[in-house]
Amino acid sequence: MNHPRAQRATTWTLLALSVPLALWRLHPPAVDSRGFSTANAMAHLRIIAAEPHPAGSERQVLVRQYLIAQLESFGYQVQTQPSRQKVLRRRSGYENEVALVNVMARRSRSAQTNRAVMLVAHYDSVPGAPGAGDDGAAVAALLEAARILAHQPLRNDLIILFTDAEEFGLLGARVFVREHPWANDVAVALNFEGRGSSGPSIMFQTTAGNGWLIDLLARVAPHPVCSSFTFDVYRRLPNDTDFTIFQSLTQMQGMNFAFIDDWANYHRSTDDIQRLDPDSMRHHGLQALALGRALAAMDLTHLPRTQDAVYFDVLSLAVVRYPMHWALPLAIALGIATAIVLVGAVRRGPIRVRGVLVGLGMILINILLAVAVSWGIVKLTHNLRLERLADATIAGYTLLAMLTAAGVRRIFRRASAAEINSAALIVWTILNFVCVMLAPGGSYLTTWPTLLAALSLATQTLPPARCWPRSCWLLSMLASVLIVLLLSPAIYIAFLGLTLRMAHLMVVPILLGLWLLPPGSMPRVHQVAPAGKQREL
Template sequence: MGSAANAEVRAYIVAKLKEFGVEVEEQISRHLHGDNTIDEATSVIGRTAGTANTKAFALMAHFDSVPYGPGAADDGSGVVTLLETARALKAGPPLRNDIIFIFTDGEEAGEVGAQAFMRSARAEQVGLILNFEARGTSGPSLMFETSAGNGWQIRELARAKVHARASSLTFEVYKRIPFGTDFTSAKRRGLKGFNFAFIEHFSWYHTRNDTPEHLSLASLQNHGTYALGLARHFGNLPLDGDLTRPDVVYFNSLGPWLVYYPMTWSGPIAWTAAAVFLAMVILGLAREHVGIVELLGGMLALGLTAMVCALSTLVALAFVYGPRKLFVQYTTDITHLPDLVAFHHNTLYGWAFAALTMGVFIGCYQALCRRIRVESLAAGALAWWVVILAVMQRFLPGGGYLAAWPLLFAALGLTISFLRRPGAASTPSRVFMLGWLALPGILFLAPAYHVLLATVMIMTAPLLVLVIVLMLSLLIPQFPLMTSPNPWWLPAGALAVAFVMLALGVSSQGYTAERPRLNCLAYGLNFDTGRAAWFSSDEKLDEWTSRFLQPNGSRAKRGTIGEYLTGEEREYWKAPAPVAPYQGPQATLVSDTTRPEGREVTMRLAVPDRPLEVRVRLVSDNKVHWARVYDQQVPGGGKAWSINFRGFPAAGTDLKLLVDATAPLSLKVEARLLGLPSFPGLPPRPEHMAPEPNTIRRPWPFRSDHVFLIRTFDFPGEAAGLHHPR
C-alpha cells in the first residue's frame, strides 16, 4: 500500500477492465483511526449493468501484497480470477443483476480498502458478495467462511453446481482463529456472502516464493470455477429481499457433492446416534457379548492408546521440528513460528504422523485383543464418540455432524453384530458389514484430517492425530481379519512407512532457493546525528548477515536502536553502516500564525523516498490542541502525541497544528521504506536465503529489508521560511 509497484498494479487493473468494457472508478479513501493513524488507499471498482437489477452481486479480491514477496497467490490469484470473470461475463449473455468487481487496496494493512468500500453508499447496492483469498500457493479452493443466517446461501451454493468444497466445521474452526480478511469487513457491514481460499504450501505464503511459477494452476482454476459459476447463478436471482434464513449444517459427501440440513436437526440427529449407541450397549450386555468391566476397559484402552499415539507424535515432531524450538513455541505463543524449515514438508510430515499413529494404535490393540474381547474394545471406543459428540454439539455445533454420523453407523453395525449368538465365530461377511458401516466415518475423517493439517499445521500434530485415532477406532472389529495370518505385519508396515517419510523430510531440510534460510537485516539512518546502522533481530548471525554486522571480521555486538526506532529499548545485533543517499523526511513551513487560542502552524510534509509509513511525533515540551490533515480533524495530546500515515502520498501532504504559543515546537518525522540500500563490497543476499516474512516471530518492532529514516524539525516561530532541521 502506497508503493510505486502498487500504483502500477492498480493502473493495470483499470486498463484491463476498460479493455473489457467494464465501467471503472477509483475509490480514494483516507480514514482516521482512534490511535491517530490515517490510512490512505485507492481501490478499483468495476461494474457491469444488469438487465433488471434487483441488487448487485459483488466479487472482491485485494491487489496489495506484503513487502516480503510478490504476492502471486495472495492475492494475485484473486485479482486474476476477478479479471477473467469480468472478461467472460462481458463476452456472454447479460445477467439480470449488476455485477460489481471490488479490487481492494490495503488488505494486508488491515482491510483498509474493504472498510472504505463498506462505509460508502456503494455497499448499499450489494445483495451478496464473494471474497477470494489465499493462505498458501496450492490446494483446493475452500469455501471456509460464510455469514450468519446462511440457510438460503448454502442452498443456492449447492444448486449452483459449482461443486464447492465446503464444511460448517471449517467455518466453526475459522471463527476461533484470530485472523481476518476483507470478508470480515463485509460481514461487519451486514452483507451476506462467501469467503474462498486455498491454503496448502503455507511455507511459501508471504515470502519471496509466492511467485507465478509456484502458484498452482489447479487452485487458480478452482477460484475461477466458483467465481464465474456463482456470478451466473446469483446474477440471475432476486437479491433485494431478506436473504437471512436459519443456519444450516453443510459438508461434502461423496466427492464434491454438498449435503446440507437445518442446524436445528443436528440435536435430534445427535440424540438418535446416542440412542442407537445405548441400545447397542444394552443389547450387548443382555446377550453377553460385552460386560460392564470389559466395556469400561474398552473405554480406558482407547484413552490410553490415544495418549500413547499423541506422545509418540510429539517425540517425532520434536525430531523434525527441533526440541528447543518446539518447547519455546509451546510455552510462549503457538502462533509465533520460529522459522519455516519443517513447514516446507507440512503435508509429508502430517501423513507420516498419521502412519505413525496407525502403527502405534494397531500395535496396542493387537496386544489388547488378547486380554479383552474385540466387541468390548469396539463398544468402549464408541463411548468416546458419544463424549466427543456432546462436546462438539456444545462448542462446535456446525461440526457435530463429524461425530454424529460415524457414531450412528458404527453403533448400528455393532447392534446388528450383537444379534448373533454369543461365542459364534466372526465371519468374513460380518466383518465386511461392519466395515461398510464404518465407511462413513472414514469418508468424513480422512478429508477432515487433511484440511485441518493444512489449516492448523504440524505444530498441532499431537492433538491432530487424535482424528486418526478416532478413525481407526471404527475399524477395531476388522483388526483380527486385517492382521491375519501375522498380527504384526500391519503395524510394522505402518511404522516403516512413517519412518521412511520422516527420513525423507529430514534429509531434504537443507537450505535451497525453494526452501530458503530466513534472516533479518534492517537499516537505519538518523539525519540529526548523521549516523547510520545495520541491525538484526536474528538469534544468530549467518554467513551473509555477518558481513554487515561483523565488518572486517570484528566481534559482533548488540546494542539498542532507539536512535532509529523511537522508544525501542531492547538490544539487537547492531553495527555502524555507511550513510546512504536518501533524501529523508522533509518539512516546509507554509504558515505560522499566533492566535488567542494558540499558535497555528501549517507545514508541508514530504518524503521523496516513497515510504510505506510515516510517523510524526511531538518531541518538545508543548501540547497539540488539535491537528488537521486531509480536511480531517485529528485529536491532540501532550508530549506523547503523534500521528501516523500508512500509504503516505508520493506528493506529500499538508499538516496543520494548533499548539501552545509560549512553548517551543519540535517534531520528529520517522519514515519506513522497503528495500535495503546497496554499497560497494557488500554482497546481495544469496539465493538460498530470503528475508523473514511476517508469518514468523511476530513480536519484533521491525522486519527484514526495511529502512528507517528519522529527522527532527524545530519551528522557532518565524512567520515564513523553510524547516529548521537539527
C-alpha cells in the same frame, strides 16, 4: 468370503484405498469448463505477481493500472477510491500512514433496482512476497470471470472489487464499506483468498442464516468443497480476511473461499508463479463464475431468511445439508440407539463390561502417549526449521497414530476387538453431544461415524441365526469405508488450517477414528456361553 484372514486383508485394502480417494477428490478440477480460460488468467497473473507489490509501492501502481485497463476493456464502469489510513505497528508501537487505492468496476442493468452481487479479492501483497497465491491468483481469476460475465444477461448489477491494503489490516475493505456509495447496493459478496499455493477453492465461511447460500452452492458450484466444520472453527480463530469487514460492518450476505495447501509458501518469497497450481486458480474462477452468474440472475430485492445449516461435501460430487437445529435431536436419538446396542450386546454375552472398561483405558493411554510423542516431534521439527515438510508431517502423524494404536493393542490383550470398538463408540457418543453443544457445524463429523459404527456393532453382535456372517462382514466393511471417506478430508483440511505447532493435536481425531473403525475384518464375535455363564473373549 468367510475366511478371517481374507476378510481382514480385503477390509484393510479397501480402507487403504479410501484415504487417497478421499484426498484425491480434494484436488481442484483439472479441466477447463464454462468458458473459463486458464491461459487468460495465467497471463494476468504473470503481470500481477511478477514482483512484490505491497500497498503504496511503485510496483503496485503498475498492477493497479493494469487492472483498470483490463476492466475498462471488458466494458465495465471503473472507479478508484484513494484513501490514507493510519496503521499501528504492533512490534514497534509506531503509527504509520498507508496510502491505498481500491479499484472497483460495475456492470449495471437497465432496470430500476440497484441491488448488486460483488466479487472480491485484494490486489496488494506483503512486502517480501510476489503474492501469486495471496492473492494474485484470486485477482487473475476474477478478471477472467469478469470478462465472461460482461457479455451475459444479468438481473442484478455486478461489482468487481479489488481491495488495497488488506495485508495492513483489511484497510481497503473498511474504507469501501464506510465511504463508497456502492457498498449500500451490495446484497451478496463473494470473497476469494489464498493461504498457500495449491489445493481446492474451499468455501470455509459464510454469513449467518446460510441455509439458502448452501442450497445455491450445492446446486451450481462446480466441484464443491465445503464444510460447516470449517465455518465453526474459523469464526473462533483470530484470523481475518476482507470478508470479516463485510460480515461485521454491513448487512451483506455472502461466502468466503480460499485454497490453503502448500501453506509453507504463505507470505514468503516462494509465493511465486512457478509454485502456484493453475488448477487452484481455475477452481477460484469457476466458483466465482458459477455463483456470480446464478446470483446475478436471482431476485435479490428480498433475500431469503433461512437458518444456519450443517453441511459437507461428499467427495466434491454433492453437498449434504440439513438444518443446524436437527443436530441435537439427532444426537439424542443416536445416544439412545447406541445405549440399546451396547446393553443388548452385553446381555447376549459377546461384550463384557470389564472388557469395555479396559478398552476405555487403552484409548486414553493411546491418546496421551501419541500426543506426548507428537509434541516432541513438533519441538524437534521447529528447532530444525522443518516447517515446510507439511505433507511429510501429516503422513508422519498418521503413521504415529497407527503405530501407537497397534502397540497399545498388542500390550493390552484383555479386551476383544468388539469391546474396544464399544469403548470407542461410547467416547464418540459423548463427543457427539459435546460437539453439538460447542460446535454444531462440526457435529456431522461425530454423528454419522457414530451411527455407522453403532449399526456395524449391532450386526456384529447379533446371534448368527439373525445375521448371515458374510452380510454382517460386508456391512461392517462398508461402514469402515464410509467412516474413512467422511473423516479423511476433514482431518487433512484441519492439518492445513492449523499451524505446525498445533498440528500434533490432530493425532487425537486420527486415533479416535482408528479405534472406531468397526471390527468388520474380525470373525463374528457372538459366542454362546456354556451353562449360562458369560464366556470371556
